[in-house]
Amino acid sequence: MANFQEKADFIWGLADMLRGDYLRREYPDVILPMVVIRRLDLAMAATREAVRQAYEKYKGKLENLHRVLTSAAGGSLVYNTSMSKSI
Incomplete structure (x- = not known):
């Protein structure tokens, strides 16, 4: 479970970087x-x-x-035809 906590801490660390744009209560709606x-x-x-x-x-x-x-997606029902680059 420690690995999960590290990931959660990383995600909330990103939320802290958004502090100027979002209120703390809005973080879950963004992150x-x-x-x-x-x-x-x-x-x-x-x-x-x-x-x-x-x-x-x-x-x-x-x-x-x-x-x-x-x-083409290997049988997956999740695919995207957008020509934009990945994130």
Whole structure:
């Protein structure tokens, strides 16, 4: 459980850096969504390029790209077709 505490301390340390912009009571509303977004970004990292290539190849040719993109994502239902760089 010590590893969990280190991670929690790290996250709340980041919250302390935001002190000027957010009130302490607002930290959970900011930090938790940022952590979730980062975790999703990391979960999609391994298949990101394959999904983008499949999207570019089939967009405009198929009405529903979900099956193609799910397959490109290795069967995962989580994928992103955005061309922006990862976080």
